[in-house]
Amino acid sequence: MAKHGRYLLRDSRFKPFEDTLEEYGLSPIVASSVNTLQINMGAACNMSCAHCHVEADPVGPDGPDKDEQMGRDVLEQSLRVIDTFKIRTVDITGGAPEMNPNYRWFLKECSAQGLCIITRTNLSVLLEDGYEDMAAFFAARKVEVVASLPYYTSTVTDRVRGAGAFDRSIKALKLLNDLGYGKPGTGLSLSLLYNPAGAYVSPSQGAIEADFRRRLKEDYDIYFTNLFTLINMPVGRFFTFLERSGNLEQYINRLIDSFNPEAASNAMCKDLISVGWDGTLYDCDFNQMMFLKCAVEYPTIWDFDLKALEGRRIVVGLHCYACMAGAGSSCGGETSKKN
Amino acid sequence: MDTYYDPEDLLKFAEMGEDGPELWKKFNEWYGEVFKAGALSEREKALMGLAVAHGVQCAYCIDAFTKSSLENGADAAQMTEAVHVAAAVKGGSALVHGVQMKKIAKKMGL
DSSP states (O other): OTTOOOBOSOOTTSOOHHHHHHHTTOOSOBOOOOOEEEEEOBSBOSOOOTTOSSOOBOOOTTSTTTTOBOOHHHHHHHHHHHHHTTOOEEEEESSSGGGSTTHHHHHHHHHHTTOEEEEEEOSGGGGSTTOTTHHHHHHHTTOEEEEEOOOSSHHHHHHHHOTTHHHHHHHHHHHHHHTTTTSTTSOOOEEEEEOOSSSSOOOOHHHHHHHHHHHHHHHHOOOOSEEEEOOOOSBHHHHHHHHHTTOHHHHHHHHHHTBOHHHHHTOGGGGEEEEOTTSBEESSHHHHHTTOBOSSSSOBGGGOOHHHHHTOBOOOOGGGGGGGBTTOOOTTSOOOSOO | OOOSOOHHHHTTGGGGGTTOHHHHHHHHHHHHHHTSSSSSOHHHHHHHHHHHHHHTTOHHHHHHHHHHHHHTTOOHHHHHHHHHHHHHHHHHHHHHTHHHHHHHHHHHOO
């Protein structure tokens, strides 16, 4: 993804992440297993969010990312890996992964294998022409939906995701609710993903979830299963914002000051592999955007070596402070009870 | 010294412990406990801190509690209401002292 990759791995202004790990006796971070294959199907998206670490945006047929959509060959090999190594969870992300032409086919195949399927959606894509039946497609296969929603008001959400994004998100959530998503007893899980609308860290997951639940119910009669909090990663578009707004130093120092060793022990990279559009393997989606490949001899989906990957040393840098701050941060929300 | 208030000075707050470490330690322990969730949530306490910060017009406190309010999930509408609470209490405080003015003026009048 040639246009991506704005980040800091090391910088003399900040205490190196490796030094902090050493201080707590946590160095190096080593993977323990591979329970989840997280598949980034490409950066194409119908939105252009201010915090996006992928720097995804709408692309036309000649757009810069047109060749960076995951192809059928990578997906077929991913299915073989999942089957061979008995990986039970596939976590699909992008961009807007729904826009990849192979998306529906891949979900059908995962469903046929009886996998736990998580798909990450920006919600508004579910209302776009040609995608109106996507929510029902999810429901028919009991796909777990994780939906980005930075806040429960339009003012904040639109500031992060563009004008009109909140109203479209609410429409899409109603569509999902009407299918049974987010309602007890349906088996259809709808999780919301909160991220701060600026250069500050997230509130406690429990506290903000209660606010979301009350406000979305009272204002829009919307239900959801869980809310996950995510701390914005100083990578990509959010990194550019931090630099441009003069917030970079205070933000990184805030993350460093909030370092929580328990969150480091529970980091998501310890049991997840991230697959890039071309089949390259990474420790997480953030490392993928920074081109930091897994530290194994052949980090590709075609050379998937479970034994080597399970014991691999995670590639770290300053950005990793974001996953270890406060109660921790991951694609599945907090990773620690301690703040 | 160009100005009494320098944002960098907030980061030097811990220097207050250099000549009185025991008192500084006690202050920190108590301060930390005060802002933990209890009968009031952490966000309610952060918003109260923001209101008081404006009431006492402490630039350091406004900086700290604006960040704390945001980090506890407050939005601009909630923070603005908190500042209005401070303004209303301060305004009301000035106005209610008009009673003293009236009492004194009445006593002095014919």
